[in-house]
Amino acid sequence: MDTEAVRTFVLAAEVGQFQHAADELGVTQQAVSKRIAALERELEARLFTRTARGVELTIDGQAFLPHARGIVTGVERAINAIRPDTRALRIDVLGFRSGQAVVLHDYWRAHPGIGLDVVTLKAGDPHVAVAAIRAGDVDASFRTVTDPAALPRDLEMAHVIDFPLELLVGPRHPLASARTLTPAQLRRHRIWVPGIAPRSEWADFYDQLATAFDLRIDGAGPNFGVEALLETLAESADVATFVGSRDRLVWPTTYGLRRVPVVNPTIAYPQSLIFPRTNPHPGLRAIIDYFRGLAAPPEPAWVPSWPTPRRAVHRPAQAGSVSSLE
Structure with a gap:
């Protein structure tokens, strides 16, 4: 199936006119019509009917649209998987007032030319963020899976700062x-x-x-x-x-x-960044280095049981640890 024809179909369905779709794609209206016609022949179904205002989806077109959108999204994710440097780095934070977002803003102000998209998934369960990373919706998330065994093997969790x-x-x-x-x-x-x-x-x-x-x-x-x-x-x-x-x-x-x-x-509240283990976005390394370059908490510091504090020597403490920072 011609994925460009599928993309054209999705856009035409969203804007409701072949001409508007052509303008968005930078092609002629005739090219859009040919792509849709070829797709209809392949599917053996009519996808649009013409109206005075433009085009409307047929029943078959309505049934095909959500699947077509999935095809377009899958193609984009496949391209991004091998060329992640061509798009902005998308990072999930707990909230836009959180220290995570504040530090990211400082980083962006120091590097205004980088592509950075900061979002918040508004979910308490970190496994929601894990699923979003695996689906390609975000490149990384400032969340913590407190049981390391529950983290999928294709993801990595880096402790970046407290x-x-x-x-x-x-x-x-x-x-x-x-x-x-x-x-x-x-x-x-x-x-x-x-x-x-x-x-x-x-x-x-x-x-x-x-x-x-x-x-x-x-x-x-x-x-x-x-x-x-x-x-x-x-x-x-x-x-x-x-x-x-x-x-x-x-x-x-x-x-x-x-x-x-x-x-x-x-x-001290530990901050971790979850991201794909293989082929992570190339902009992530600089973000991790920036966070790890910030000052560590004053010593001694208590942290919960799951992180390994940077430059720290552990002393046991109930339900956590007290660390003497070097």
């Missing part, structure tokens, strides 16, 4: 005046992280963190978004939350919120 966590509190909170806080000082205080998604990496992270330091981490209640959380913190005298040190958060000055670093040990 982001320190900070406690975010309102002005009436008893810890608001602290310059720094230790995990021990957080005990008995309610740390609210609403909407912890089951099977997510952060659900595993907070479970291990709560166990390691006997913290009261509350994931109850619906997640109405960052703005609602910030408003709650501003009004509360007993609720706090964790945020990444590189997360980009903005709130009205009247809120009076404070970000307080956690030290001795620093609580």
